[in-house]
Amino acid sequence: NARKNHIDCLVCLGGNGTQKNAMRLHEAGLDVLTLPKTIDNDVAGTDITFGFDSSMAIATEAIDRLHTTASSHHRAIVCEIMGHKAGWLALGAGIAGGADVILLPEIPYDLEHVVAHLVERRHHNKRFSIIAVAEGAVPKNDKNRAERAQPQEEVEGLIQEPVASRVAREIQQAAGIEVRYTSLGHVQRGGSPTATDRLLSTRLGTKAGELLHDGVYNVMVGINGNDCVAVPLAEVAGHTKVVPPNHPWLKTAALVDTCLGDKIEFKE
Template sequence: MSSQIGILTAGNDSPGLNAAIRAFGKTARSEFGMHLIGFQDGFQGMAEDRAIPLEGDLLSGILTQGGTLLGTSPDHPLEGSHPELTASILETYRRRQLDALICLGGRETQASALFLARQGLNILTLPRGIDNDLPETDLSIGCDTALGAAVEAIDRVHSTASSHHRILIVEIVGQYSGWLTLGAGLAGGADVILIPEVPYHIRKVADAILERRQAGKRFSIIAVAEGAMPYEQIQFFERSRKANQSLRQGDDRDRVAAQLHEIERQATRGNTLLLANRLESFTQLETRTTILGYLLRGGTPSATDRILATRLGTACAALVHENCFGLMVGIRQGVATPVPLEKVAGGCKTVPLDDPRLDSARRVGTCLGDSYPSA
């Protein structure tokens, strides 16, 4: 009897997911004789047993399509939350007599996969994420396409900024890591690059723009990650965190720490508009903002993402055949490499402060908003 394999996509969509589904499905079916079931709309769809057989016709012609043919949803069976969702997923897995479940997704999906693996399910995952913040993989599915779209957007706003002599701020996805913003800013020739890993001083940014103005350059482009924060805000949250930790102990302290983390995440929303207002006040120069958002998640996957998804999908099928589970299949130094989910779940890959790209940015005169001398 052939193996019964389930597959789903969860969390956000990204270019290359269909290519990964295709690669896994074609390999699993033709090389190993597996029967493949796709669950629609992520973990919620699996909980409701909304399944479709992934036959040959459905796997054809999807290599170049963006999004995911299976659909997705934000619901995740994370530990300590949604117990009904978890129970229904376990019931569907057993009723369908699945031999394995393949999950394609980002950080929350990886954490959910580990949780389900600890409930006894045979789980394998593939990394998805346009901001490329998943640890233990050099690239995540979708990040190369998003990089191309972000660079094109910066290229396009150059003409408007130049024509109107404006400061033009481009906000790029990256709540916790600045890989996408740093890459797009470098490739697009941004004059200022602001990322979460490097807290910025608004006066440093303003001075850099005014120096450009004095040198006869009548516009400036700023690439900013959505999670970039001014130094003053970092200091405020650090003081709040230390104060709460001194007052709380044990489980209650952990709960408060989690609440503070969520407050910090929410506080970064609107930071780009605040940056624009403060810059206009400091420089007296007209400032406009473009938020790329969902634009970066759509569209046809790049050649790099199609190849990456195909390599990861085929490697994943081989691991199922070898009964190797509890793993994410990442790419490390050009090689498809399985890593334990324990090393992935709960982690975030951030830009190291000694990353050579940061050094290159500084050497070509790009302002990162840091190292402002104390008043």
């Protein structure tokens, strides 16, 4: 069809699945060019993806709103946030929204450590807590960790118990405090994009137009610092960008006394 319609290059916008399929098309003989579009911010070769800021803003507002009920009813509330197998959304929204606990796929959580943090807050007369949980969060030393890390709809084709539900039940049983949970689900994927995402996508789009004009194919247009750059698709496809152990956001969260699920040592 591409040859019949005289298509010089197919432009693909999307996340990791899109990047991998674009690479397959390239290997089959079709020139491609891709842009990183996903709320998960987990595409390799770019500092940020468009869609991420909008989704993070929605999750941050949700955490803000949960503070009202949590504080008035003296409860702990678990909020499940998307992100696939990476914790960027939960970490960013958790810090921005003032979550007291943030659980990420990159840091398997120790339930005893989390409970101790929540109990200590109560001892200091902080009668409520907000726990931001990434959908890929898994407990430490869990034999089923690999399976639990899969998004709900991908495990044996069945809808599994929400991660937030499991975490809420575990905390309530271990700490003896009243816990509620909510899962934002696909609410995070829609609505009006932020100005930051509109600017980012326009910059990437115009850079893609320039590359197409110059005949530069089989690359992804990414962001490196303040620059739009062409990244070889081979360096992107099949790679996932997760939160590194020394990322500044993790250090920031720790410095404002946010529990990250386990004890963490930051190397200088």
